[in-house]
Amino acid sequence: MAVFYFEKEAVLKGYQKYFLNKVLWFIVTLVAAFILNFILPRLMPGDPVAAIVSRMAQGMSNSSGVQAIYEQYTELFGTNKPMIEQFFIYMRNVVHGDFGFSIAQYPRTVSDVIRSSIMWTIGLQFPAIIVGWLIGNTLGALAAYLKGGFDKVLMPVSIFLSNLPAFGMAVILLVIFSVTLKWFPTSGGYGFDLIPNMSWKFVWSVIVHYQLPFWSIVLITIGGQAIGMRSMSIYELNADYVKYSRFMGIKDRKIVSYVFRNAMLPQITGLALSIGTMVGGALVAEIIFSYPGLGSTILTAVLGGDYPLISATTLIITVMVLAANFLIEIIYGFLDPRIKSAQAD
Numbered sequence: 001m002a003v004f005y006f007e008k009e010a011v012l013k014g015y016q017k018y019f020l021n022k023v024l025w026f027i028v029t030l031v032a033a034f035i036l037n038f039i040l041p042r043l044m045p046g047d048p049v050a051a052i053v054s055r056m057a058q059g060m061s062n063s064s065g066v067q068a069i070y071e072q073y074t075e076l077f078g079t080n081k082p083m084i085e086q087f088f089i090y091m092r093n094v095v096h097g098d099f100g101f102s103i104a105q106y107p108r109t110v111s112d113v114i115r116s117s118i119m120w121t122i123g124l125q126f127p128a129i130i131v132g133w134l135i136g137n138t139l140g141a142l143a144a145y146l147k148g149g150f151d152k153v154l155m156p157v158s159i160f161l162s163n164l165p166a167f168g169m170a171v172i173l174l175v176i177f178s179v180t181l182k183w184f185p186t187s188g189g190y191g192f193d194l195i196p197n198m199s200w201k202f203v204w205s206v207i208v209h210y211q212l213p214f215w216s217i218v219l220i221t222i223g224g225q226a227i228g229m230r231s232m233s234i235y236e237l238n239a240d241y242v243k244y245s246r247f248m249g250i251k252d253r254k255i256v257s258y259v260f261r262n263a264m265l266p267q268i269t270g271l272a273l274s275i276g277t278m279v280g281g282a283l284v285a286e287i288i289f290s291y292p293g294l295g296s297t298i299l300t301a302v303l304g305g306d307y308p309l310i311s312a313t314t315l316i317i318t319v320m321v322l323a324a325n326f327l328i329e330i331i332y333g334f335l336d337p338r339i340k341s342a343q344a345d
Contacts, residue, residue: 019330026326033318038087041310048103048305049073077103077308090311099312104304110312113297118316120189121286121293128214129274132221137267139222140229141260144237154226161223170216170288177212184212187290213289221274228270232263269328 052073074080077100078089093100099110139158143151161169178186190196190205236242236259245255286295294313301309 022326022329026322030319030322033322034091034315035087037311037314037318038090039083041305041307041314042083042086044305044307048307049077049079052103052106077101079307094315100308102301102306102309104301104306104309110308113309114294114312114316117292117294117297120291121295124210124213124285124291124293125217128217129221129271132218133225133267133271133274135218136222136225137229137264140226140231141233141263143226143230144233145256151230155230158223158226158230161219162227164220164223166216166220166284167288169220170213170285173212173216174288185209189292209289209291213285213291216285216288225267225270229263229267232266233260236260236263268331 050070071080078086081089090100097111099114102108102110102113105113136158139154143154164172174186177183185191185208189209190202191209194202194205196202239259242255242259245258246252284295285291286293287299290296294316297309298313300306301313
């Protein structure tokens with residue numbers, strides 16, 4: 001009884017150390033990423049404030065008036081202050097949830113710009129990643145277990161899909177189903193002649209415009225997931241514990257359930273990372289199909305040198321990736337017996 005108590009206490013202390021180590025690295029990485037998210041956009045060439053002033057000062061012949069407008073906007077966006085002072089102001093504002101005004105879309109705030117586009121991205125990316133992950137892993141597991149003709153057909157198709165760039169798949173679907181067959185529209189999130197509302201006409205337009213971006217992401221996801229699951233399943237099916245279990249007469253159905261559960265661990269990591277990076281991954285699909293999500297917003301911000309909007313969007317991506325990695329590491333600590341064993345040692 002005493003031995004069991006000490007073993008349990010050792011595992012608990014080991015996991016506590018493991019958890020604290022992950023938290024420490026999460027904080028260090030987040031701070032470094034926060035600093036880079038602020039500095040790198042501001043190292044871009046050009047002066048976006050001057051671009052705003054030139055648009056507003058069209059027709060003005062008074063140079064002193066133009067200069068006054070320029071100074072007013074540099075004060076508003078804080079670009080007239082030293083970089084270190086800008087950083088501390090930015091950090092203070094972010095803590096309060098204030099990302100400031102968008103330079104390229106002034107007078108809209110950064111929060112308003114992100115709020116109007118992020119739901120389009122989540123609505124497109126999250127279901128596509130989940131559907132692609134489920135289909136891909138199911139096909140990969142079946143290929144490893146059934147082998148034969150099913151595996152010989154699935155593998156080449158999966159390799160083709162996984163190596164096809166996202167923009168390539170998007171263009172293929174666009175040419176086939178929009179340009180040639182004319183089944184779906186070529187661009188937008190809904191009809192350009194419609195105003196967002198809850199009418200059936202608008203909802204149906206959103207559904208129709210949704211199909212090509214959605215399936216372009218799903219098909220790419222299926223290929224990579226099927227290959228990964230097939231490889232891990234074959235590895236697990238040839239492991240010693242499987243051979244021993246079959247020798248002991250354990251039913252194949254029970255053995256396979258353990259095999260695929262172990263094979264799923266790396267795939268869960270891939271799912272978490274895909275969800276964490278879905279905002280960044282939206283860029284290509286949204287540009288090709290002119291979908292009104294955050295990916296298109298990031299592109300517009302980069303082209304316009306919109307420092308506040310670039311910093312806010314990249315910070316969102318960074319936090320999502322770090323949070324996904326952190327959560328999966330913690331879950332692994334509970335689920336993977338190898339990590340528990342290492343903690344006990």
